[in-house]
Amino acid sequence: MKNKIVKSLSIILASALLLAACGKAEVESVLSETTVSSVADAIEEVVEPAAEESDGSALEEAKKIYLDKDLPVSERVEALLSVMTLEEKAYQCVQGEQANVTVEDVKRTGIGSVLSGGGSAPSYGNLPEHWQKRVNELKAAALETRLGIPLLYGIDAVHGNNNIYGATVFPHNIGLGAANDPELMEEIAHVVAREVRAVGVQYSFAPCLANPQNERWGRTYEGFSENTADVAKLAGAFVAALQGGVKDDEYMPADAIIACAKHFIGEGYTAEGENQGDVKMSAAEFDELLAMGILDPYKACVDSNVLTVMPSYNSIDGLKCHENKHLLTDVLKEQLGFKGMVISDYNAIGQCKGTYDEEVANCMNAGVDMFMEAQEWDRCAKTIIKLVEAGEISEERLDDAVTRILRVKFMSNMFDEEVGSAHENELIGEFGSAENREVARCAVRESLVLLKNGNVNGKLAMEKIKEATNITVCGTGAFDIGRQCGGWTISWEGKSGNITIGTPIVQGIYDEVKEYAKVSHSARGELDAESDVIVTVVGENPYSESGGDVKANGLKPISGDVKLLETIEEQIAANGNDPLKVLIVIAGRPIDINDYVDKYDAVVMAFLPGTEGEGIADVLFGDYDFTGTLPMTWVKDFSKVNEKHSLPESEILFPYGFGLNKAGNSLTRE
Numbered sequence: 077m078k079n080k081i082v083k084s085l086s087i088i089l090a091s092a093l094l095l096a097a098c099g100k101a102e103v104e105s106v107l108s109e110t111t112v113s114s115v116a117d118a119i120e121e122v123v124e125p126a127a128e129e130s131d132g133s134a135l136e137e138a139k140k141i142y143l144d145k146d147l148p149v150s151e152r153v154e155a156l157l158s159v160m161t162l163e164e165k166a167y168q169c170v171q172g173e174q175a176n177v178t179v180e181d182v183k184r185t186g187i188g189s190v191l192s193g194g195g196s197a198p199s200y201g202n203l204p205e206h207w208q209k210r211v212n213e214l215k216a217a218a219l220e221t222r223l224g225i226p227l228l229y230g231i232d233a234v235h236g237n238n239n240i241y242g243a244t245v246f247p248h249n250i251g252l253g254a255a256n257d258p259e260l261m262e263e264i265a266h267v268v269a270r271e272v273r274a275v276g277v278q279y280s281f282a283p284c285l286a287n288p289q290n291e292r293w294g295r296t297y298e299g300f301s302e303n304t305a306d307v308a309k310l311a312g313a314f315v316a317a318l319q320g321g322v323k324d325d326e327y328m329p330a331d332a333i334i335a336c337a338k339h340f341i342g343e344g345y346t347a348e349g350e351n352q353g354d355v356k357m358s359a360a361e362f363d364e365l366l367a368m369g370i371l372d373p374y375k376a377c378v379d380s381n382v383l384t385v386m387p388s389y390n391s392i393d394g395l396k397c398h399e400n401k402h403l404l405t406d407v408l409k410e411q412l413g414f415k416g417m418v419i420s421d422y423n424a425i426g427q428c429k430g431t432y433d434e435e436v437a438n439c440m441n442a443g444v445d446m447f448m449e450a451q452e453w454d455r456c457a458k459t460i461i462k463l464v465e466a467g468e469i470s471e472e473r474l475d476d477a478v479t480r481i482l483r484v485k486f487m488s489n490m491f492d493e494e495v496g497s498a499h500e501n502e503l504i505g506e507f508g509s510a511e512n513r514e515v516a517r518c519a520v521r522e523s524l525v526l527l528k529n530g531n532v533n534g535k536l537a538m539e540k541i542k543e544a545t546n547i548t549v550c551g552t553g554a555f556d557i558g559r560q561c562g563g564w565t566i567s568w569e570g571k572s573g574n575i576t577i578g579t580p581i582v583q584g585i586y587d588e589v590k591e592y593a594k595v596s597h598s599a600r601g602e603l604d605a606e607s608d609v610i611v612t613v614v615g616e617n618p619y620s621e622s623g624g625d626v627k628a629n630g631l632k633p634i635s636g637d638v639k640l641l642e643t644i645e646e647q648i649a650a651n652g653n654d655p656l657k658v659l660i661v662i663a664g665r666p667i668d669i670n671d672y673v674d675k676y677d678a679v680v681m682a683f684l685p686g687t688e689g690e691g692i693a694d695v696l697f698g699d700y701d702f703t704g705t706l707p708m709t710w711v712k713d714f715s716k717v718n719e720k721h722s723l724p725e726s727e728i729l730f731p732y733g734f735g736l737n738k739a740g741n742s743l744t745r746e
């Protein structure tokens with residue numbers, strides 16, 4: 077209404093000028109031709125078409141630029157920004173959870189982005205075609221808005237497109253840190269990007285750049301290594317490949333996706349390893365830590381043109397990262413030159429201080445550009461509008477945020493791709509394919525770390541194992557896809573059981589040796605007295621985030637596996653034989669196996685291998701050798717894990733970088 081009044085007044089002024097210029101008759105003839113009863117109506121009539129026409133012409137002019145894929149990204153961003161209203165800008169800055177966003181919401185508000193939180197499958201089902209249907213109906217709705225700004229859809233594809241049944245699920249980052257192979261990271265990234273694009277999703281909240289210092293932290297397995305140089309190398313390679321090598325202000329390949337370097341910053345350093353906890357350092361001390369190396373992974377990702385960064389829930393000396401302007405703006409955007417979009421973590425601004433208005437204002441002014449407000453996304457947009465109108469958030473800051481968001485959308489081809497493209501349907505054909513699983517199987521092989529290769533009657537265990545004729549594989553973990561995948565698989569926290577398509581560890585062993593050896597599986601450790609090889613699989617149950625936070629004495633195999641280990645010992649004693657004993661650990665971090673290292677001839681750390689469990693048999697019984705080395709220091713006494721980096725060597729069971737090969741040689745970690 078305000079616009080119309082302004083335009084009516086301008087028309088009256090224009091008519092008066094016209095009257096003065098060409099006489100009353102001409103003006104009346106113009107007005108009389110509009111078949112209206114009064115001058116006011118005439119003005120209204122004249123205003124409407126004129127207003128529409130001026131809006132229309134400006135919009136049409138802008139569209140000619142921002143919809144022209146042959147023009148540079150920066151020109152298209154500028155043209156689009158110039159015709160956006162305050163409301164349209166504010167709604168671009170919010171991301172809602174798909175369970176809380178309808179197709180009508182998208183049409184009504186032009187919301188910038190939607191996410192599926194961990195395990196948040198569409199109501200249609202959890203197969204690729206169900207996701208394609210859900211994602212594309214929301215994307216299509218966005219194109220029906222006034223400006224047709226495409227909708228960004230984000231998921232946590234943190235070790236494959238891991239929410240969806242049948243996806244290729246890779247080892248979690250801690251295992252890839254043991255593999256320590258940048259070329260492998262590139263291969264993994266290409267498979268992940270294609271299995272994500274296949275369902276219409278353009279964006280993954282990955283990789284996590286944590287360098288975990290304390291395995292009591294429930295997100296240890298999401299980090300590649302305790303060593304920041306490893307993280308920089310692996311994450312930089314992964315981001316570059318995931319985004320198709322996109323260069324600044326250019327367009328990425330059709331089967332690449334947007335990456336997210338997370339969580340910025342210091343999450344692996346919280347006191348007691350507490351998830352979302354506090355790093356007990358002053359800002360000045362933390363700046364020194366940044367300079368000592370924990371900023372390097374982010375520098376590597378910025379150098380790889382990472383398009384988004386997610387702040388961390390943790391705080392530094394009590395100040396939450398989400399409202400830390402020094403970190404988000406001074407360090408990330410200015411010092412590192414990050415030109416992409418900062419997206420808040422899931423409802424994370426709610427952990428910041430003050431009222432909701434203060435949380436939004438403080439976080440946006442600190443440098444947050446898009447707000448992952450899963451349920452409160454509409455409220456958040458309205459709050460941004462209110463705060464800009466009140467001057468609490470400057471128009472410049474809002475325009476900077478929207479510029480960053482639009483830049484990400486243009487560079488990822490969102491304005492130029494057709495929704496539900498034929499390309500997507502091609503990609504869906506290779507979803508979870510044998511070829512993609514081979515990449516994951518290779519990753520499993522490279523992620524294994526041989527911690528002990530003992531001497532068995534004059535032979536090394538890994539030499540002796542070739543003589544196997546009767547193998548008993550023990551433990552529920554040997555036949556449990558859910559346990560070998562860990563958290564962030566099908567559901568947010570993951571769960572044990574036959575949760576998706578994959579190869580259990582015991583299946584892989586059977587397939588490898590069936591020509592020459594008998595294989596049996598015993599969940600509880602009942603042994604065939606004729607067994608000459610016992611393979612015992614122990615470790616953790618799946619968990620994610622704070623659900624995985626434990627006290628030091630919680631870093632051990634689950635109780636059922638402890639019972640299994642005891643049963644096996646009793647059985648062997650009762651049988652009076654002396655089979656070769658191999659222990660395989662499936663866990664997201666070092667755990668206390670000290671009591672068993674001496675009792676077993678060989679010990680393998682398999683971390684969380686994902687769906688392709690046969691990769692373990694490839695090395696244990698096949699021709700592949702062990703190449704993995706520990707990405708984390710492994711203490712003897714887990715009650716001292718809080719201070720493990722200040723312990724003497726005598727207190728370390730396996731040092732960072734430790735690993736053996738089948739010949740018993742110590743491997744060297746680059």
Ligand code: GLC
Nearest residue numbers: 192193194232281338421422
């Ligand atoms: C979670 C995690 C973050 C994830 C986000 C969206 O709480 O902290 O890593 O990307 O929410 O699921």
